[in-house]
Amino acid sequence: METNKILFINPATGNQFGEVQMTTPVEVKQAVDDMRQAFPIWSSKTVKERIHILRKFQTLLIDERDEITAVLNQDCGKSRQDGLIELFVTVDMLAQYCSQAPKWLKKKHVSSGLYLFKQCFVEYRPYGAVAVIAPWNYPLTLALPPMLAALLAGNTVVLKPSEVTAATGVLIEKLIQRIPELSPFVHVVHGDGKVGAALTQAKPDYIFMTGSTPTGKKIMQAAAENLTPIALELGGKDAMIVLEDADLDAAARWGTWGAFFNTGQTCMAVERVYVVESKYDEFLRLAISYTKDFKPGFTTNFDSPYSMGPVTDPRQVKTIERHLDDAVAKGAHLITEVKKDGMFFDPIILTDVDHSMLLMQEETFGPLMPIMKVKDEAEAIRLANDNAFGLGASVWSQDNNHAKKVADQIEASSIIVNDSIAQFGIPMLPFGGIKDSGFGRTHGQEGLMQFTRPFSYAVGTSPIKWDISTILRENGHYNLATAIMGVIYGTTLKQKWQTLSQLFRKSKTTTKDSTPKNMEAIKISE
Numbered sequence: 252m253e254t255n256k257i258l259f260i261n262p263a264t265g266n267q268f269g270e271v272q273m274t275t276p277v278e279v280k281q282a283v284d285d286m287r288q289a290f291p292i293w294s295s296k297t298v299k300e301r302i303h304i305l306r307k308f309q310t311l312l313i314d315e316r317d318e319i320t321a322v323l324n325q326d327c328g329k330s331r332q333d334g335l336i337e338l339f340v341t342v343d344m345l346a347q348y349c350s351q352a353p354k355w356l357k358k359k360h361v362s363s364g365l366y367l368f369k370q371c372f373v374e375y376r377p378y379g380a381v382a383v384i385a386p387w388n389y390p391l392t393l394a395l396p397p398m399l400a401a402l403l404a405g406n407t408v409v410l411k412p413s414e415v416t417a418a419t420g421v422l423i424e425k426l427i428q429r430i431p432e433l434s435p436f437v438h439v440v441h442g443d444g445k446v447g448a449a450l451t452q453a454k455p456d457y458i459f460m461t462g463s464t465p466t467g468k469k470i471m472q473a474a475a476e477n478l479t480p481i482a483l484e485l486g487g488k489d490a491m492i493v494l495e496d497a498d499l500d501a502a503a504r505w506g507t508w509g510a511f512f513n514t515g516q517t518c519m520a521v522e523r524v525y526v527v528e529s530k531y532d533e534f535l536r537l538a539i540s541y542t543k544d545f546k547p548g549f550t551t552n553f554d555s556p557y558s559m560g561p562v563t564d565p566r567q568v569k570t571i572e573r574h575l576d577d578a579v580a581k582g583a584h585l586i587t588e589v590k591k592d593g594m595f596f597d598p599i600i601l602t603d604v605d606h607s608m609l610l611m612q613e614e615t616f617g618p619l620m621p622i623m624k625v626k627d628e629a630e631a632i633r634l635a636n637d638n639a640f641g642l643g644a645s646v647w648s649q650d651n652n653h654a655k656k657v658a659d660q661i662e663a664s665s666i667i668v669n670d671s672i673a674q675f676g677i678p679m680l681p682f683g684g685i686k687d688s689g690f691g692r693t694h695g696q697e698g699l700m701q702f703t704r705p706f707s708y709a710v711g712t713s714p715i716k717w718d719i720s721t722i723l724r725e726n727g728h729y730n731l732a733t734a735i736m737g738v739i740y741g742t743t744l745k746q747k748w749q750t751l752s753q754l755f756r757k758s759k760t761t762t763k764d765s766t767p768k769n770m771e772a773i774k775i776s777e
């Protein structure tokens with residue numbers, strides 16, 4: 252039945268713990284219009300003033316840590332500590348951005364080149380009202396950092412959290428409302444894909460979306476209607492490559508963590524593992540042993556005995572089961588038993604997998620770790636690249652130079668050596684994808700500067716006699732302009748001399764004389 256309410260359901264218990272009214276398309280349009288109206292007030296504040304306000308938000312986030320982890324715990328079923336990881340990454344990002352933003356956003360004086368009588372500057376101006384569309388897997392840390400980066404850069408924001416974790420969206424809205432200097436410049440809209448579609452059609456000035464590749468394509472189509480600039484942070488199928496010289500114990504320990512953390516619902520989770528033949532048996536033995544540490548379960552306590560929560564989105568269960576059935580039908584071997592209890596899965600290791608299987612090609616977003624034996628490093632690289640996605644990857648070797656050589660050959664935009672997932676949490680590292688994983692970056696300088704458009708201006712006196720502008724514009728300066736160009740930019744001494752000597756040739760050379768002898772090169776063939 253069609254309803255205009257979103258119910259908050261804890262995926263671990265199935266219990267409803269609240270609800271929110273969906274924002275109507277008319278209200279969504281109004282939200283964008285309101286944020287565009289508020290934009291001149293926010294953008295006219297200095298960067299320092301904006302930082303001052305956002306620091307208050309930072310204080311509030313830390314003060315309300317227990318409330319935040321409680322909501323994440325109910326909304327996603329994840330442990331309080333996993334919720335705290337989300338908050339930690341968010342606060343770390345905000346703090347680093349606040350310290351770097353004044354430097355990055357500063358007006359830049361750039362060279363005026365030959366235009367000696369002008370001064371040239373670039374300013375980094377905000378877009379206006381920015382739409383931030385967020386997914387459910389990390390509902391806090393995939394919503395707040397892009398929202399805060401957009402605000403720091405001087406934009407106002409309409410945030411649309413995921414309908415799957417709508418309680419976190421309501422929490423974010425309430426937290427923002429507690430900072431009166433901030434609340435007029437952010438509007439949170441609640442709802443599903445239809446609300447997201449209404450937002451993209453409401454002509455925001457920039458769209459930043461994190462989510463699946465099919466949704467990213469729809470948003471790109473909608474954005475094309477209004478030529479709205481966008482950034483798309485989409486799905487992944489990250490490869491983990493275990494080389495001959497890897498520390499196998501560390502690879503197994505942190506590789507299984509990378510596969511099963513957040514129940515595998517991480518865009519840069521370890522989704523497929525390639526181990527060189529000589530190390531395969533030992534790695535598999537260690538991975539099985541570490542997998543035993545991952546116990547699924549739910550508690551509201553701060554410290555949890557469980558290391559995996561439930562699958563958060565019921566739709567995701569179907570994908571996990573489809574990938575499992577397909578793999579087993581095609582000959583994959585289940586090393587750990589498939590145990591499912593409601594939305595909880597035990598972690599699953601599979602071997603004898605190959606690239607005909609869906610779980611080696613499509614994003615699973617669940618607690619599966621397919622491990623494949625490969626002949627050598629070259630085969631690992633070839634297979635890692637045999638995929639439509641290009642988000643991240645991990646390479647395991649005790650020789651960092653060796654690892655870097657392998658990393659350089661992987662078609663992904665962020666690679667971590669001897670660890671999993673952690674590259675996302677490092678504030679100064681830009682994160683995003685290539686291929687079907689999208690484009691645009693979050694985090695790092697690039698993640699902040701994407702919310703600005705360069706505005707350039709040149710100032711000076713009007714062109715005087717010896718100004719390059721005057722020389723190029725006034726008639727009769729063909730030979731002089733040629734000489735200037737040749738002397739400054741000629742690539743050989745001979746070329747510099749030839750162009751300079753043109754200064755001394757008769758300026759009244761006839762058109763016939765000056766026509767290049769060989770016009771063949773530019774004749775249009777008939």
Ligand code: NAD
Binds near residue numbers: 413444448466467642
């Ligand atoms: P999703 O694509 O289903 O939804 C993402 C958001 O888009 C939600 O808020 C949804 O309501 C909204 N939406 C849906 N249809 C829309 C439309 N037509 N127009 C506008 N908005 C619309 O993704 P999800 O299931 O919430 O998230 C999981 C996906 O996100 C996975 O594929 C995962 O890999 C990806 N992800 C990527 C990154 C990254 O940084 N690259 C990070 C986390 C998650």
